[in-house]
Amino acid sequence: MKMSARPEFDVVALNTSDSVLVLLEVEAPERAPGRARPPATLEVVVDRSGSMTKDRRIEGVVEALHGLVDRLDPTDRFGLVSFNTRVKVEVPAGPLLDKDSLRQRLSQVRAHGGTDLSSGLLRGVQEARRASEDRGATLLLISDGHANQGTTDHDLLREVARDAYLHGITVTTLGYGLGYDEELLGAISEGGAGSALFAEDPDTAGGLIAQETEYLLAKTAQATSMTVRGGEFVERVSMVGETPADRLDDGTLMVELGDLFSGESRRSLLRVSTAVLAEAEKRGAGEDVVLARVELTHVDPVTLASHTETLEVRVRTAWRVDRREADxxxxxxxxxxxxxxxxxxxxxxxxxxxxxxxxxxxxxxxxxxxxxxxxxxxxxxxxxxxxxxxxxxxxxxxxxxxxxxxxxxxxxxxxxxxxGGTRGRGSRLFGGRDRSGESFPDSPTGEER
Missing domain, CATH: 1.20.58 (Methane Monooxygenase Hydroxylase; Chain G, domain 1)
Structure with a gap:
């Protein structure tokens, strides 16, 4: 795992408070050509409420799942839970030893009734944990409606997904059509350190399901987390933008990055607020000081070994800073x-x-x-x-x-x-697209004016 840091400025003043941005970039290991990948676990939780009959949505999901099964190896583990007002384990999670039988079971999924999303999510998490045997798993939740039964509180469902992630299960959501609650599905994907995807039609839904399968099969780092501690004269460290982070009792920031695929790059932006340096008169201008200490931890999906890298973000000091250029x-x-x-x-x-x-x-x-x-x-x-x-x-x-x-x-x-703004950006493994589906072209169509 590669990690780098770029401070906004290379110098801070000794005798005044300051604020400095720091760009952190993490790059997942590349999978060596010919290296065998470990068996993957994918649990799909699909809404089979009555609204999924509209525009052949349930048929589109089933068709995409057929393609997904074709892409997986017999040693991979796959499971399917469906929900309306009741939860049903359509396919108990396990190895794909009989794909023909599995395809028949997929084709029997029918849609009707209400939407108890929470029960479907909880049952899917149980199946994913059972089948993965603590080796890690991906859960893909697909829904086209607002949860109207069971638990509907966004914060509670975020915590369900967060608990799943703490047990090695990354949770991604796919909102289907125009009637679903994007804030609810967004809360779940945020808690589960996954993506929040949107598909209006069966073709887009199928493409996104296939894409998530490719990410799963290309995974080279899982349970990736980053902790950030301020240096000796730092008052506060905070994240900039929409990246979720937890602040521990000692002020340390903890950021869950989830799973990363081969060569994927993730960027995070910190704001480091400094105080007047204690006993500044005892320090000489030009001395290096530590703005932040970063610790990055991830698990190798092949060996299940945990790896930790550390990095100190340092800048020079000066008695006075009149002018400086931002990176x-x-x-x-x-x-x-x-x-x-x-x-x-x-x-x-x-x-x-x-x-x-x-x-x-x-x-x-x-x-x-x-x-x-x-x-x-x-x-x-x-x-x-x-x-x-x-x-x-x-x-x-x-x-x-x-x-x-x-x-x-x-x-x-x-x-x-x-x-999805930081997921996969910088990688060309999937055609220059981030995990939200937004494209940043290799060649511009014209200069900005």
């Missing part, structure tokens, strides 16, 4: 994180019926990205400048969608894009 990549990441937050606010505005407000959030964020790109010589073709151009175009396209498109579709598009 362009750190500044770009701050703008990307602002864009994620703008998408989340735009989604909320669309749910309130405020199209103008949603479009304003998106356009203002896109404009800040364009201005920054014009003001700084972001490096070369295919680099961060191209990514900024692609994000600015995406923000403008979303602003137009906020003004003209179906409000429910727009709200879900913005939410999914904001929730």
């Amino acid at each position: 362009e990549r750190v500044r770009a990441e701050e703008l990307f994180q602002e864009a994620r937050s703008a998408k989340r606010r735009a989604s909320e505005a669309m749910r309130r019926g405020s199209r103008e407000e949603a479009a304003r959030y998106l356009r203002e964020s896109g404009a800040r990205i364009r201005r920054a790109r014009m003001a700084q010589p972001f490096a070369g073709p295919g680099g961060i400048g191209e990514e900024m151009a692609g994000q600015a175009r995406a923000m403008e396209a979303m602003a137009r969608q906020a003004e003209d498109d179906d409000a429910r579709r727009a709200a879900k598009t913005f939410y999914a894009s904001g929730a």
Whole structure:
């Protein structure tokens, strides 16, 4: 596992408080060519309430699951739980020893009744834990509606998914159609350190299910977490943007990154707030100080061995800092994180019926990205400048969608894009797409103006 840190500035003042951004980047190991992968465990929890009969949704899911089963090896473990007002274990989780029989069972899934999502999720977690034997698993929850029975509290369901993750199960959600509750499914995926996906039609749903299968089979790091502690003169360390983090009693931040696939890159942005350095008169200008100490832990899916890397983020000190240049990549990441937050606010505005407000959030964020790109010589073709151009175009396209498109579709598009903004970015393993499905092209379609 590779880990690097880029402070916004390379120097801080000794005699004043300060605030410094730090870009942390983690890159998963590449799977060596020809190296056997360990058996994977995938548990699918699918909504079979009456609304899934609309537009042949349940048929589309079943068809996608047939393709998924074809992609898995006999030694992989697969299970299917369905739910309406009652939970049913359609396929007990286990090795795929008889794929023909399994396909017949998949084809018998029928939709009717209400939506007890919580019971389906809980039963799916039980099956995933049983089948994975503590080797780790992925749970994919697919639903097209609002939970109307069982537990519907977002925070409680987030905690269910979080507990599953603490037992080695990453939880990803796929919202299907325009009637589901994106905040509910988003809370579950956040707790489970997975993705929040959105599909309006069977073809898109099938593609996303296939994509998640590919991520599972390419996994080279699981149960990945990062802890961040401030240095000696740091008052507070916090995450920038929408990345969820827990603050421990001693002020340490803990960030759950979940599973990473071969070569995947994840970026996180910290804000480090410093105080006047104690006994500054005893220190000489130019001395290095520690802004933060970062510890990264992950489990190798093949050996189940736990690995830990540590990194100290250091900067120089000076008695006085009159002028300094911000690192362009750190500044770009701050703008990307602002864009994620703008998408989340735009989604909320669309749910309130405020199209103008949603479009304003998106356009203002896109404009800040364009201005920054014009003001700084972001490096070369295919680099961060191209990514900024692609994000600015995406923000403008979303602003137009906020003004003209179906409000429910727009709200879900913005939410999914904001929730998936750092997953897989920087990797070309899956065609330059992040795990929300948003594309950042290798070649621009035109210069930003």
